[in-house]
Each structure stands twice: as structure tokens, then as C-alpha cells.
Amino acid sequence: MDTSTYELREEPPTPERFVELRDAAGMAHRTVEAAREGVPNSHYAVTVVAREDGDATVVGMGRIVGDGGTVFQLTDIVVHPDHQGQGLGTEITDALVTHLRETAPESAYVNLMADVEGFYEHWGFEPTAPDSRGMFIRIGEE
Template sequence: MTDSSTADATADSYTIREELPDPETFAALRDAADMPPRSPEGIEQGLPNSVYGVIVVHEPTGETVGMGRIVGDGGTVYQISDMVVHPDHQRQGLGTRIMTQLESYLESEAPPQAYVNLIADVDGFYESFGYEETQPASKGMYRRIE
């Protein structure tokens, strides 16, 4: 069992920064978390078009160990995307810290009645932020360009 001073020390060793990862870190984090790869061209083109993003930096090493971003049109539709914490740094509340930062941005910047969506691959996590499944009213779909 971890005492609170150890938990606080662990939390203090990470910083959330309002910035996007560089393309190499973006690809490496997705790979480490077994997320589908994105092409280097797609990453180079897509990252600068993000609406907002954050990274998690492990202060002792300076390594970027987590990220999350919002994509969309900046007014009517937003999508939470590329939420990932490196497996070596999971189970320390970092995903919650990333989502809290993204949610704060949406609360302050998104106009009333904006639509926010995401593809969830962690049961129960996003529900705690107020997200709910769309079925049966609608269903999520995708198509990958090969």
C-alpha cells in the first residue's frame, strides 16, 4: 500500500503541458500502447491541425509519457483523440489528468450545443466524464484509408 506522501511525490514527478508532441513521440506513444499506426505523412499533416492538445512529461527524465488532443472544426464538432499514457507510466492517474485538462478546454472554449465525441477503448473511463454510448440512437463507424 502506498502512503499519501509517496503518492504525492509520484504525482509531482509529472507535468501536464498545453502542447502537442513532436511527430516521433506521437508515433512512439501510439506504438507503445498498441494503438493502430498512423503514416508519417498523416502525422506531419494532422498534428498542426489539432484544436488543442496536452502532453504529460515525466520530470525526472524529461520524457513525454502521455498525450491527448482535440480535433474538429473548433465550433460545432470536437473529437477527443489520441489519448494515451505509456504503459510504463499507467495506473498513476495520468489519463484522468489528461482528460481533465481536455475537458477544461472544452468547457471554456466550446460554444453551447457543440458536439463532442470519442472512440472509447477503455470501459468505464470516459463515462466518469459524462460521456455515454450513442447506441441505439446512432452508432459509431469508421473506414481506414489503405
């Protein structure tokens, strides 16, 4: 039984913890060097800290990236597998979407890439297909 208490913080994870959380959840790997460059450039970021027996560990995170006006992307929303099922992903996404609703211009475009079916619709996200389709390229895997 998990006896952790959780606290949501408006701050990004360390680059090292960013990589660890993504790896633990089976997300595409990012290097610590890339995270050192990218994470501080987040438009907005939150972490979830678990407190247990006096220890505090970042067990979840989420970020918003973008230009601060016309386009934003929710990204890196992850909860360590040992702490999933506690509603932490919902809490993280609530914080990100609330921040955008309070601060983003009315005409802002907000997107995300989701591997979780039926989760993000709760906040009003809709599939873009067939009107448009997402595409990507991963550098270093040509």
C-alpha cells in the first residue's frame, strides 16, 4: 500500500529526474544534455513530489512549451509507474490546462501528442484527423 503524500509544485524537474521519469514510464529517451537545454525553456512546468518517511521525491511532471502567444504544446506528462493510479496525471493536466486558460491569449492554439486513449478529452482536446494529421521526425534516427 502506498502511504505517500503528494504535493504539486509549479516548477520543472531537474534535467536528470526529467530523463529518469520518461525512461521509467517507457517514453522515448531524451539525453540529460538535451534536457539541460530544453527543460529550463519550458513556458510552464509542474512536478508532483511524493513525501514518505521524511524523503521527498519527484514522481510526476508535466510541461507546456511554445512561443508564449500563438502556440502551446502540453508535453512530458508522466507519473512514475510506482505512483500511477493515484489521480496524479489528472492533477498535473488540470494544472497545465488551468494555467493556459488563465494566461494564454484567446486565439492560442494548444496541442499535444497523446498515447492515452480517452484521457485528454476531459479537458476538451479533440483528435485533429481527418482535418489535419500529426507528423514527427526524431533527430538521430534517420
